[in-house]
Amino acid sequence: xxxxxxxxxxxxxxxxxxxxxxxxxxxxxxxxxxxxxxxxxxxxxxxxxxxxxxxxxxxxxxxxxxxxxxxxxxxxxxxxxxxxxxxxxxxxxxxxxxxxxxxxxxxxxxxxxxxxxxxxxxxxxxxxxxxxxxxxxxxxxxxxxxxxxxxxxxxxxxxxxxxxxxxxxxxx
Numbered sequence: 001x002x003x004x005x006x007x008x009x010x011x012x013x014x015x016x017x018x019x020x021x022x023x024x025x026x027x028x029x030x031x032x033x034x035x036x037x038x039x040x041x042x043x044x045x046x047x048x049x050x051x052x053x054x055x056x057x058x059x060x061x062x063x064x065x066x067x068x069x070x071x072x073x074x075x076x077x078x079x080x081x082x083x084x085x086x087x088x089x090x091x092x093x094x095x096x097x098x099x100x101x102x103x104x105x106x107x108x109x110x111x112x113x114x115x116x117x118x119x120x121x122x123x124x125x126x127x128x129x130x131x132x133x134x135x136x137x138x139x140x141x142x143x144x145x146x147x148x149x150x151x152x153x154x155x156x157x158x159x160x161x162x163x164x165x166x167x168x169x170x171x172x
Contacts, residue, residue, distance in 0.1 A: 014040055021049070024131035027143035027150070029056040031134055032127070038120030046120035046127070049073070050113045053140045057105040057164040059147070065156045066123040068096045068115070070104070075111030079104040080165050105166040126150055126157035 014036065022034040029052060036047040060080075070079070071093040078087050079094050081102045088094050088104075096102045117123030129150035130143075151158045 011040075011042055023134040024048075024127070025134045025138065025141075026050070026127065027130040027132075027141075027146040028058060029053075029140060029142045031137055032131065034127075035114075036120075038124045041120055043119055043121045045116055045118040046124040047114065047116045048127070050115055051137075052106050052111050052113070054106050054109050055168045056111075056140070056142075057166050057168065058103045059144070059163055060101055060103045060161045060165050061151075062101045062159050062161065063096075063098050063117065063123060063157060064159055065098055066117045066119060067098050068102075068117050068123070070094045070096075071114040071116075073112040073114060075106065075108035075113075077104045077106055077108075077111055077113070078166070101161055103165055105164065105168070122154070122157040124157075126154040129153055 016035050019033065020035075022037070024032045024034060026032050031051045033049045034046075035049060036045065038044075038046050070077075070088070072088050072090055074090050076087060076089045078085055079102060081094065081096055082100050086094070087107070094102075094104075130147055148160060151160045
């Protein structure tokens with residue numbers, strides 16, 4: 001018997017320590033370690049750790065069918081949600097309900113975040129299409145064309161509304 005593409009099953013406990021999980025190079029810039037997949041949680045959520053460098057930014061976007069939580073482990077980001085900007089530092093978090101426009105930029109030299117999307121399947125499909133298995137610890141490239149193509153292929157997971165709303169100052 002199937003439910004929304006996921007089999008009805010008995011969930012099992014999972015323990016993943018630091019560095020454990022599916023290591024992915026995200027085309028939006030970032031080294032991700034996928035800690036819990038939608039398959040692990042019967043579709044309830046998708047959780048990953050993301051390591052990014054200064055000035056990594058996202059385009060202005062929204063998730064039509066998924067809520068998004070970002071917890072900052074280390075570093076600092078600036079997030080714009082529904083036109084309002086706030087800084088989120090180590091130990092802080094942001095929650096963006098489905099359908100709300102948002103974007104962020106990394107302010108610190110490096111930032112480590114935990115990202116969680118619920119339900120898991122709709123968001124995870126976008127990340128899977130925009131990621132490749134990581135071959136190193138590089139976290140600083142951006143493939144906007146691939147992000148746009150993956151977004152177009154996963155309209156339930158993400159809608160890209162426009163370019164990043166942040167001004168990046170070139171290093172002197």
